[in-house]
Amino acid sequence: MRINHTSVPVDDQQKALRFYTETLGFRVKHNIPLGEHAWITVVSEEAPEATELVLEPAEHPAIGPFRKALVEDGIPYTAFTVDDAAAEHERLVAKGVRFVQPPTDLGTVITAVFDDTCGNLIQIMEEKAQP
Amino acid sequence: MDIYRAIADRTRRAILDELVDRSGQSLFEICGRLIMKHGIGSSRQAISQHLDVLEAAGLIRTRREGRSKLHWFVGAPLRAIGERWPVSTDEDTSHSTDEDIEK
Numbered sequence: 001m002r003i004n005h006t007s008v009p010v011d012d013q014q015k016a017l018r019f020y021t022e023t024l025g026f027r028v029k030h031n032i033p034l035g036e037h038a039w040i041t042v043v044s045e046e047a048p049e050a051t052e053l054v055l056e057p058a059e060h061p062a063i064g065p066f067r068k069a070l071v072e073d074g075i076p077y078t079a080f081t082v083d084d085a086a087a088e089h090e091r092l093v094a095k096g097v098r099f100v101q102p103p104t105d106l107g108t109v110i111t112a113v114f115d116d117t118c119g120n121l122i123q124i125m126e127e128k129a130q131p
Numbered sequence: 132m133d134i135y136r137a138i139a140d141r142t143r144r145a146i147l148d149e150l151v152d153r154s155g156q157s158l159f160e161i162c163g164r165l166i167m168k169h170g171i172g173s174s175r176q177a178i179s180q181h182l183d184v185l186e187a188a189g190l191i192r193t194r195r196e197g198r199s200k201l202h203w204f205v206g207a208p209l210r211a212i213g214e215r216w217p218v219s220t221d222e223d224t225s226h227s228t229d230e231d232i233e234k
Contacts, residue, residue, distance in 0.1 A: 104163075108167070
């Protein structure tokens with residue numbers, strides 16, 4: 001058993017595809033039309049054979065209130081690992097990304113949280129080198 | 132809620148410390164700072180209740196930014212303490228240090 005996919009629910013798949021590729025810099029792995037929606041997955045350019053992120057339509061009525069409550073409390077839906085949180089923050093801010101939490105040193109990690117414009121907050125996490 | 136009861140709790144004082152460090156934090160960020168920097172692993176629900184106490188005492192205020200609720204420190208109510216019991220210029224302060232004050 002392997003974990004090959006994980007997903008984020010998105011308000012609009014095409015908008016999400018643009019944000020996750022053009023803004024974040026991921027690469028499309030699959031984009032298969034399936035009726036009203038599509039099976040869209042993206043992967044990291046740094047690790048294209050690693051886990052695929054599914055951009056899943058946020059269709060179910062329960063997802064709305066669930067995500068609203070997460071966003072209200074600033075809770076990220078998922079987290080991505082970065083080498084340099086400060087550099088990523090700077091790069092994404094220059095592209096117009098809104099951060100609800102700038103890079104914050106929490107001892108063993110530096111984290112930041114941004115709005116993916118598709119209904120989720122996303123955390124980036126830099127693991128600090130241990131002395 | 133009076134400010135004396137509001138600050139008579141270590142977790143609530145730590146929350147204020149973190150909000151002084153950076154204004155405008157979400158509940159998630161506050162909880163992350165408390166566990167990672169102070170070793171305070173209370174539930175989000177418990178921290179939320181502490182925030183309610185601090186807000187009722189006027190020591191924090193909240194504002195929506197986008198769809199997130201953020202928290203700010205408000206220091207004005209604490210000034211009243213210093214005005215009520217001012218440090219006089221002729222008192223002997225040689226025996227008191229900042230280390231005497233419990234975190």
